[in-house]
Amino acid sequence: MSAHPPVNPAHLQNLVVNGFDTHNTRYFLLHIADTQAGAARQFLRTLLDQGWVVNADNSRNQANALLQHQRCPVGIGFTFAGLQAMGLPTHYQRLFQSRATAFAEGAAPRASHRLADTGPSAVAEWEPAFQARAAHLFLTLHADDPAVLDQCTTTLRTMAGPAFAPEGWAQPFDGAHLGHNKKSRREHFGFLDGITNPLIDGVHRHTPGHAELKVGQKLLPPGEFLLGYGNSDGYNRWLIASEDAEVRQFFADGSFSAFRKMEQNTEAFNTFVQSQTSSALPEETVRAKLLGRWHDGQVITPTQATPPTGPKPSTRAGLNDFDFSADPQGQGCPFGAHIRRMNPREDPVVPVRKRPLIRRGIPYTSPDERGLLGLFFCASLEDQFEHLLAEWGNKNPFGVPNPSSAKDPIVGNHEGSGxxxxxxxxxxxxxxxxxxxxxxxTKGTLYSFFPSLPSLDVLARGIYEK
Ligand code: HEM
Known part of the structure; x- marks a missing residue:
């Protein structure tokens, strides 16, 4: 039996716990115009009344109903500056400041020491929308057809009236998957992506309406991703005294997000891979050792020097049916490989504390640039997102004995010696x-709070207490 209070899927933004499996995504970073908090609230009210913010209870039906009305599913997050602009009372703000410092400070002032963003990735080089306190509202739109996104943008912009500064609407961040086969999506370096995402106890468990868990699927406690529940250590940072029911309710079922725009230099990556190739290490093996998975998505195991030739598991769950207890010396998946650093699973040499992340990345391509619009969800930006980048991604990998000194081969900041x-x-x-x-x-990182549906309602009404 679960050791946590029941989770109500109707309270959760579907983007957080399930995502939208669409070909295209458009993100807006909006700034509430001076004296327009009322208009921003009205915008939120209309979005909620018209069902744009899809919740996790039978989300597919909600998304289909929206499409019939020329609308598309959206997700909404607020930056700390955005919540202030919306008039969030100071005692709520103080709780964010004391329990979610990274969110309250924002990514920009922390980037150099907590995200390894220095040199060309330094904040001074970030795009204007990511600069400190520039963005208030993070709005995400999802559709299989870019024309639908255009149409919805027009509708939403009209609906918002004067609520937001026009620059935000003029500079969408557009993501599009490369190729239309939803089962084999690759990112710009050519790796199969979208294989792994954590499953949450109480949200994805085998209750009526949910599929049975498949082989290789494990449930994680909701407190790793949603506020108000215990995490894997049984710790609930968002326990708030019961006499403050409204306050507790406001934070409950929310989640923090990190939106990170990352430009990928595919030419430099491919040149590097080729320069490391030899008869003992063919190109495909070099690539697999860097990521931890073969071209077809299978994890690299100690007995495989060349790509596996047999049939591969036909499902994502099948591709996830492994941990590193069978590879204690890293002779299959090296300790320094991207997936082993970012999720050491049952690696015998790492600390027990898990630091899982929900990932909703989508590639972007413009005439002179390509990369990934990374979107990550977790209950603690400090303990999860930032820890993965600063400690696990940009310091020496775990593993004994381990002569590695390189950073994460995919996302490490390789300025200098490498x-x-x-x-x-x-x-x-x-x-x-x-x-x-x-x-x-790094072209920018933005931290947001994705409130539950009831808390979005509170924000729309601007009423925080009975
Ligand atoms: C351009 C940047 C990045 C690229 C190209 C990239 C690529 C990939 C690929 C191809 C996978 C394997 C597919 C899968 O498991 O679904 C993966 C897994 C993963 N990545 Fe990244 N990634 C990037 C940035 C990041 C960042 C910034 C983080 C964290 C802060 C991150 C965290 C993870 C995690 C947690 C996994 C899952 C590992 C597992 O559970 O096995 N990635 N990434």
């Missing part, structure tokens, strides 16, 4: 890769 990526081998000597370049450049 370090050595050690590939443990049973037959020795270990091959080592070096000459890493900055393959990914």
């Amino acid at each position: 370090g050595v990526f050690d590939i443990p081998s049973a037959t020795g000597p270990n091959p080592q890769l070096c000459g890493f370049k900055p393959f990914v450049k």
Whole structure:
């Protein structure tokens, strides 16, 4: 039996816990215009009344109903500055400041020490919309057809009236999956993506209306992603005294997000991979060792020097039916590989504290740039998102003995020497890769709070207490 209060899917924004499996996504970073908090509230009111903010209870039906009215599903987050602009009372603000410092400070002032964003990735180089306190509202739109996004943008812009500064509407962040096969989506470096996402106890568990769990699927406590529940350690940071029921209710079922625009230098990445290729390490093996998965998405295991030739698991769950307890020396998936760093699973050498992230990344492509619009959800930006980047991604990997000094090969900040990526081998000597370049450049990061549906309603009404 679950050790937490029941989760009500109708309270959760569907984007957070399930996402929308659409080909296209459009993000807006909007700034509430001076003296227009009332108009922003009215905009939110209309969005809620018209059902644009899809919740996690039978979300597919809600999305279909929207499409019939020339609307599309949306998600809504607020930055701390945005909640202030919406008139959130100071005692609510103080709770964010004391229990969610990263969110309250915003990503920009923390980027150099908590996100490894220095050099070309430094905040001074970020796009204007990501600069400190520039954005208030983070609005996401989802559709399979870009024309629907255009139409919905026009509708929403009209609906908002003078609520937001016009620059935000003029600069959407458009993401589009590469290729239309939803089962085999790749990002710009060519890796299969969208394989893994955590499943949440009480949201995705095998209750009526939900599919049975498949092989390889594990449930994580809701408190890793939603406020007001215990996490894997049983710790609930959002326990608030019961006499403050309204206050507690406001935070409950919300989630924090990090939106991170990352430019990918595919030419530098491919040149690097080719420079490391040898007869002992063919190109496909180098790529697999860097990520931790083969081209077809299967994890790389200790017995495989070349890509597996047999049939691959036919489902995402099948591709996730593994942990690193069977690979304690990293002879299959190296300790430094992206997926082993970002989710060490049951790695025998790492601390027990799990730091899971929900990922909703989508590639973007413009005439002179390509990259990933990363969107991550978690209950603690400090303990999860920032820890993964600052500690697990940009310091030496776990693993003993481990001569690796390179950062995460995909997302590490490889300014300067770049370090050595050690590939443990049973037959020795270990091959080592070096000459890493900055393959990914940060163009901006934005922290938002995605309130529950009832709390969006509170924000729309501007009434916080009985
Ligand atoms: C351009 C930047 C990035 C690229 C190209 C990239 C690529 C990938 C790919 C191809 C996978 C494997 C597919 C899957 O498991 O679904 C993956 C997994 C993952 N990535 Fe990234 N990623 C990027 C940035 C990040 C960042 C910034 C973070 C965290 C702060 C992150 C965290 C993760 C996590 C947690 C997983 C799942 C690992 C697992 O559970 O096995 N990634 N990434």
